[in-house]
Amino acid sequence: MELKDLFLTPLYLGIFYGIAFAVRKRFTNPLTRKYFIPALSVKFLGAIGLGLIYQFYYGGGDTFNYFSHVKVIYRAFGDSFSTGVKLLLGKHPADADMLRYTGQMYWYDAPTEYFVAQVASVFALIGFGSYTVIALGFAFLSFCGMWAMYVTFLRIYPLAYKKLAIAVFFLPSVFFWGSGLMKDSLCIGALGWTFYGFYHALILKKNIPTAVVLGTLGAYILLSVKVYILLSFLPAALLWVFNENNQRIKSAALRMLLKPLFLLLGAGAGYLGATGLTAGDEKYDVEKLGERARINQQYLTTYAANGSTYNIGEFDGSLSSTLKVAPQAIIVSIFRPFLFEVRNPVMLLSALEASLFIWLTVSLFYKTGLGKGFALILGTPILLFCFLFAIIFAIGVGINSGNFGTLVRYKIPLMPFYLAALYIMQAKAQPKRRVVAKPQLNSARKFSRLATTE
Template sequence: MKLQDLLLTPIYLAIFYGIAYGVRGKVTNVFTRRYFIPALSVKFLGAIALGLVYQFYYGGGDTFNYTKHVDIIYDAFGESPVAAIKLIFSHGEFDPVTAPYTVHMYWYKSSTEFFVVQIAAVLSLLCFNTYSVMALMFAGISFSGMWAMYLTFIRAYPLLYKRFAIAVFFLPSVFFWGSGVMKDSLCLGALGWVFYGFYHATVLKRNIFFSIVVGLIGAYVLITVKVYILLSFMPPALIWVFIENNRRIKSAALRMVLKPFFLVLGVGAGFLGATNLTAQDDRFAVDKIGERTKINQEYLYTLTKDQGSAYNIGAVDGSLGSLVTVAPQAVIVSLFRPFLFEARNPVMLLSAIEATMFIYLTVMMFYRTGIIKSFKQIASTPMVTFCFLFAIVFAIGVGTNSGNFGTLVRYKIPLMPFYLAALYIMQFQANNAKKLSRFASTEKRASMVARAA
């Protein structure tokens, strides 16, 4: 960060807050209004904090590697605007005009990283290539999708607006890792818009055109940057749709008969959609998932085993069968680790505190409700079914690929709002069931007293 950051950041912050206060009335109601500015503020805080941590704690990292590429494109606008425009719309191809610049870009041929560079390069033109202001803009983009995610949850369960705010906005790992000049910020915002678009277009069937457009834009970002997020989202989402349609059948007998058919159809549609998405990408081919997981896990584990942040969930030999074997451990490590005693640095400690909260809420939920009743509750509530399936599928993916807690804490943030939201919905339903039970018991006793009198 430079003197330019110190001078321009307060000015742009004032502008961004002015825009936020102007927009707030259109996207909030009397209950959600109070969370809009605080939620945006923690995103801004996370964006600035991420840059400071990478600069003064890590001494560099991805966020500054992105900005180095942006610097080259920004300078190109002063030297050759044609070359700069070509770089912004480039797909990694060779061009004599851009070659003097791309030779200095390590990520030019990497479509995922360079997509982030292209977004940041466009934003740099609006802020005189100031890193901290670009980070605030990334936080704003991410926040737009997170707010859409929040609105989707409270559309289904309006009374849980306080708890959903915690789940979506105020988990430290989520607003820290998902706010700066990083792939994670774009993906988190895109996932929120995909969730919003999917729910409104296929479940509620309202504002269909707008929902499809924003959902497709979000899906495009995920496909470009981290397609595995969309691959984890699709099968549970399609199962959700088929369960919802099954519930709307009036005949109970017909519902029971068709339910297995809808589930199989949902799984099949999700699998076909996932395979079609990756048909041209060998990195995510179904028959190579095990092999690539083995390579990623071994590389990341070896890279950090001497630092105390590596973890081992079992042997992955490159086959799909070995992935199935280690899947339970992958879910545990993604949702509930690192444990407090495994924390080796402040970042790991933060993640360990969140994991401990997840352990506590999960155990208390299943303890108070009962294991069998809890699973019945999950199966009978379509949104909860979706949230848990997405969290589990995603947890298996990142848990088997990460190999160390430093990487895992960043990879797993997309699942965290959904998992915590599902726990809050179950808790709400369980409390309501107990209240209804007590009310029914009171009514029964009053009736018996009345008859006795």
């Protein structure tokens, strides 16, 4: 961060807040309006905090590596506008005018990393090359996607609107790691748009043009930056679509008869979608994921510092090996680090969140009973989707990480979905109580109308 950040940050904070206040009425309702500005504020806090932590605690890191690329592109615009445009668009192969700049960017030929630098460069051009302005831009962009995620959850189950706000916006790890100049900020926002698009276009069948645009944009960003998030999302989402349509069949007998078919179609469509997206990709081809996960796990475990490594057992990249370590991977991704494993402040934050997940999970299944709890999940499509996505994703990141330092960042996409599912399940499992006061909120139908923003 530089001296100009001190002057530009308050100015651009004012601009972003001005935009937020201007559009708040359009994108909120009586239930959600009070969360709009606080949710945006914690994103801004996370973006600035992440930059400060990387600068003064870690002494560097990915966020400043991205920024070094942005500075090269920004400088190119000052030297030659046409060359700057070619760098911004990632022209390949680089021509003679570009070589003096591409030689300074070791990620120019790394599409996923350079995509982040390209997006950041857009904010740099409107923010005078300021790191903090770029970080605030990423936070604002991420917030837009996460608000779409929240609106979608609210459409499905408006009665849990308070706790859903906590699940989506106010988990410290999510708003800290998912707000600054990082891949994670783009991805969690894109996941929100993809979630919105799937639900509104394929299940609710309303606002279809907007849903298609946002869903396609979100999927494109995930495909460009972290395709494994999309690979985890697709099977669960397609199964969700089939389950929702299955539940709309009026005949109970026909519904039960067709449910296995819907399950098979959902799983098959998810697999075909995953393999089609990654076919031939050197890094993410489904056929190579196991082997790459093994190599990545060994590397991160070997070179991790500060005693933050974990061991989920022997893993050789095969399907049988994946199934063997899957339970440990799920536990480590969702319920660890435990409090006694904490070695630094970042791990403490993650451990406190993991403790919350443990307490909510155990207490919920204790109160409902395992049988009733699983029956509720299997009988509620949104719960099955959330838990299935969280489990698939947890297996992937739990195997790949090898240490808690990287895991705390990798796992943030699953956290809002897992916690939202717990809160929805908690609300649905509670015995119905008669409410005397506030009769306008007694009816779930009236409550649902209040929750509608479209």
